[in-house]
Amino acid sequence: MAGKKNRRIKQFKDELKRNKTAAIALIFLILILLISIFAFLSPYPPDQVDVTSVLQGPSADHWFGTDELGRDYFTRALFGGRISLTVGILAMLISTSIGVLVGTISGYFGGRIDNFLMRSVDVISSIPWMILVTVVSIYLTPGLKAIILVIGLFTWMSTARLVRAETLSVKEREYVLYAKSSGQSLPKVIIKHIIPAVFPTFIVASTVSIANAILMESALSFLGLGIQQPLSSWGSMLQNAQGNLGNAPYMAILPGLLIVLTVYSFNRLGDILRAVVEPKTSGK
Amino acid sequence: MRLFLLKYILKRILQAIPLLFIISIICFTLIQLAPYDAVDAMTTPNMTKKTIDLIKARYGLDQPAYMQYFYWIKGILSGEWGYSIVTHESITNDLSVRIPNTILLVLPAYILALLLSILLGLIAGANKGKVADKIIDGLSSFGIAIPSFWMAMILVFIFGYLLDIFPILGMHTVGNEESFSDLLSHMVLPCMVLTLSFMPELVRYVRSSTIGQLSEDYVMVQQAYGAASSWILFKHVLRNVLLPIITIVGMSLPMLVTGAVVTETVFGWPGIGTYFVKAIQGFDYPVVMAIMLLSSSLVIIGNLVSDLLYCIVDPRIKGMGE
Amino acid sequence: MGNMVKEKNSLLDVKNLRTSFNNGKAKMEVVRGIDFNVQKGEILGIVGESGSGKSVMVKSILGIIPNNAKVDAGEIILDGKHIENLSKKEKRAIRGRDIAMIFQDPMTALNPLKKAGDHLIELLTRVRGMSKKEAKLEAIELLKMVGIPSPETRVDQYPHEFSGGMRQRVLIAMALACSPKLLIADEPTTALDVTIQAQILELLKKLQKENDMSVVFITHDLGVVATICSRILVMYAGMVMEEGLVNEIFYSPKHPYTKALLNSIPRVDGEKMRLKPIKGSAPSLQNIKNGCPFAERCEFAMDKCFKEVPEYKRFSATQKCMCFLTGEGDNLDD
Numbered sequence: 001m002a003g004k005k006n007r008r009i010k011q012f013k014d015e016l017k018r019n020k021t022a023a024i025a026l027i028f029l030i031l032i033l034l035i036s037i038f039a040f041l042s043p044y045p046p047d048q049v050d051v052t053s054v055l056q057g058p059s060a061d062h063w064f065g066t067d068e069l070g071r072d073y074f075t076r077a078l079f080g081g082r083i084s085l086t087v088g089i090l091a092m093l094i095s096t097s098i099g100v101l102v103g104t105i106s107g108y109f110g111g112r113i114d115n116f117l118m119r120s121v122d123v124i125s126s127i128p129w130m131i132l133v134t135v136v137s138i139y140l141t142p143g144l145k146a147i148i149l150v151i152g153l154f155t156w157m158s159t160a161r162l163v164r165a166e167t168l169s170v171k172e173r174e175y176v177l178y179a180k181s182s183g184q185s186l187p188k189v190i191i192k193h194i195i196p197a198v199f200p201t202f203i204v205a206s207t208v209s210i211a212n213a214i215l216m217e218s219a220l221s222f223l224g225l226g227i228q229q230p231l232s233s234w235g236s237m238l239q240n241a242q243g244n245l246g247n248a249p250y251m252a253i254l255p256g257l258l259i260v261l262t263v264y265s266f267n268r269l270g271d272i273l274r275a276v277v278e279p280k281t282s283g284k
Numbered sequence: 285m286r287l288f289l290l291k292y293i294l295k296r297i298l299q300a301i302p303l304l305f306i307i308s309i310i311c312f313t314l315i316q317l318a319p320y321d322a323v324d325a326m327t328t329p330n331m332t333k334k335t336i337d338l339i340k341a342r343y344g345l346d347q348p349a350y351m352q353y354f355y356w357i358k359g360i361l362s363g364e365w366g367y368s369i370v371t372h373e374s375i376t377n378d379l380s381v382r383i384p385n386t387i388l389l390v391l392p393a394y395i396l397a398l399l400l401s402i403l404l405g406l407i408a409g410a411n412k413g414k415v416a417d418k419i420i421d422g423l424s425s426f427g428i429a430i431p432s433f434w435m436a437m438i439l440v441f442i443f444g445y446l447l448d449i450f451p452i453l454g455m456h457t458v459g460n461e462e463s464f465s466d467l468l469s470h471m472v473l474p475c476m477v478l479t480l481s482f483m484p485e486l487v488r489y490v491r492s493s494t495i496g497q498l499s500e501d502y503v504m505v506q507q508a509y510g511a512a513s514s515w516i517l518f519k520h521v522l523r524n525v526l527l528p529i530i531t532i533v534g535m536s537l538p539m540l541v542t543g544a545v546v547t548e549t550v551f552g553w554p555g556i557g558t559y560f561v562k563a564i565q566g567f568d569y570p571v572v573m574a575i576m577l578l579s580s581s582l583v584i585i586g587n588l589v590s591d592l593l594y595c596i597v598d599p600r601i602k603g604m605g606e
Numbered sequence: 607m608g609n610m611v612k613e614k615n616s617l618l619d620v621k622n623l624r625t626s627f628n629n630g631k632a633k634m635e636v637v638r639g640i641d642f643n644v645q646k647g648e649i650l651g652i653v654g655e656s657g658s659g660k661s662v663m664v665k666s667i668l669g670i671i672p673n674n675a676k677v678d679a680g681e682i683i684l685d686g687k688h689i690e691n692l693s694k695k696e697k698r699a700i701r702g703r704d705i706a707m708i709f710q711d712p713m714t715a716l717n718p719l720k721k722a723g724d725h726l727i728e729l730l731t732r733v734r735g736m737s738k739k740e741a742k743l744e745a746i747e748l749l750k751m752v753g754i755p756s757p758e759t760r761v762d763q764y765p766h767e768f769s770g771g772m773r774q775r776v777l778i779a780m781a782l783a784c785s786p787k788l789l790i791a792d793e794p795t796t797a798l799d800v801t802i803q804a805q806i807l808e809l810l811k812k813l814q815k816e817n818d819m820s821v822v823f824i825t826h827d828l829g830v831v832a833t834i835c836s837r838i839l840v841m842y843a844g845m846v847m848e849e850g851l852v853n854e855i856f857y858s859p860k861h862p863y864t865k866a867l868l869n870s871i872p873r874v875d876g877e878k879m880r881l882k883p884i885k886g887s888a889p890s891l892q893n894i895k896n897g898c899p900f901a902e903r904c905e906f907a908m909d910k911c912f913k914e915v916p917e918y919k920r921f922s923a924t925q926k927c928m929c930f931l932t933g934e935g936d937n938l939d940d
Binding site for chain 2: 668670673698699700701702703706707709711714715716717718719720728729732733764766777780
């Protein structure tokens, strides 16, 4: 098992060496994670209102200018990144956990349970995500918790389908059949044999899932249905920037660029992970 | 038409019906859960209790929930979608004004995006690994990461503020509602945003489909018989690539209603998107549920239509069961 | 018999053909200096295990190798003309017209969205300049010629409506459409049932005689070769191990590999069946070692075999072999 893991890590490194943009994407992600964590080191507190320097363009003091309340825009973007990444990662954790759970149960037990779960997936997938997520959000108090829950709870369907397909093929393999016939308890079989086998699928699905969650959060916050003041995410900063597009266009650049680069990097990471996990498709 | 095909179509329709039924129950339940009384949409504060009860009885609101569901479904099927609790307007009327506006944006943008994507996807797929492919594929993977509203903001800034050549808000200039060219100029920017946001995934799909087809044996056979690569691409590969696109087009049916929520909001376009966002912000439950029911039904119908289209077009399925 | 390999009778001459694959990191030589010729009107069998480079070799001759492959060296002379340095366009003109090819898997070789007849009609209009109407009549003729019943209706059917054997017949009809001088058949019967195999082999033999074509028949099955070919080339790891007439290969094989191949054909001797599979597996072409490529699996291998590649030794005007063990002219006892 350890050998397999090491081989995967080596493959991952090879893939990074071969694929320059993927390596850059990974470096960017690490960087954005670090500066989000250490955002408090910025000389400007994110909420410090300064009426003397409102809507200033980029300068040596304020690299990306200030917003309509005179707050340092760069600092706000760093703190916004915290929120966007938090939403992305937590929503991913919820969504992939449900997806893996539903997928393994559905694939492992088959029959009526499978049928019921998959039909439920069909029903939920029939509602366009934008509509589903916003509709559910009006029943919750808007805010950070609500948006994480809403995105996490209603985006697990594709993961569930993938994991189910994987489970279906794994459960017929000999070692699983042996474990079953040798009297291992059901949860043990699932945890020891099924979950490790679907783990690669899970990893790939999770990077894509973070990217999608960040995009969803930004769209919802942009529509004013997501992150609420005084918190701000890249999406809500762009909503703010839209109102000032005529007189302070620079406000639209930084948060948008950060969203694009982050989402792109997570997708790229997903691509190389997929290449490592499924060597068949890597020959492109 | 062959019996087999007829049977399959019937089976698919029968499968879609329970799905629609469940969706309608979910919508109905969500309305019931909402903290408001449906009768509020039809009353004014100065009505007497007696008149309100009369209205309740007339619309079946004094009946148990399952009877109310029955009335509600009957209303939906006969085109009575209820009333907004904020504006007291008939939802049916509002929808009939707003849906065409959204279609006016989404349909041309989608068709344009589809044509461009087929072209670019074919070019990229046929030149896999070369410069053209690297550019097209690289731009598409970037395009997928760009939120449509950010793209909209950039285009608004460039073409609206900087160059000032296209209007950036609404459908018409005030007082110029009849002018077609005015409408067109209002359409340019939102359509551009939609086209650009529809394209990346379509391009990637066409590209990978082209690459897959080019590695098929029949392509090598055609090469072995001296067919030029452009001949192979257009006379052989193209139709194999286009066929599955029918499925994608079918599944895009709901986009005619919900495909432009964010873009409409940026441009203040009076379509379903802005209607929906306003309803969400105003807690206008009947409107929200109506749009949810409509869009989900379109998803189910879209899937059904694309399945059926595929059956009719693909000779392999047509010939089955013989 | 002695002057069978006369140059003026030769249709195709291949000299020192080398093809390699490049997967970004490493270069893999798949065809490693092959010489052979095809006589007018003969059926030449090329035998080898999968991965021996036989398919890549003929595709190199046709110029239809994948993008990551490259012909590094070699002369290819077709009917007295060098074709190895032709432009892409000139080379395309040869394919289908002078050399036609049929493939292993008839199930995937036809475009699933085009009617069987359209494959033929397209070819006839493009290569032979026929009108659509003429082409359709000719297509029906061709389908009749390859033994497809009721060709008038079959011409308008899609590939999925044909069985595997019938599809292979459609492909053979395509090959015949432009009356080529040379037909390359790349394992045309491997994917088919045994009874269908025999029918297709019969058909190929008959058509070869009627049309006076030369045929290169690639297979991994020596049994098939015996029924159809007049001469055999035995390939291993991108090299020709032995070449000779069918009788020479079957009754006095020289190379240990040829012998091993012959021993691996199941044959019924009285009541007993003896079958001796070749030990080991086909060599990886990724790390080519010095010496004879077969040395690692050869039961007679000597030190020398691992160090240098043996020269060809001639045993008759038609038979030659690449092995240290065998002396020119003498017969190796086994």
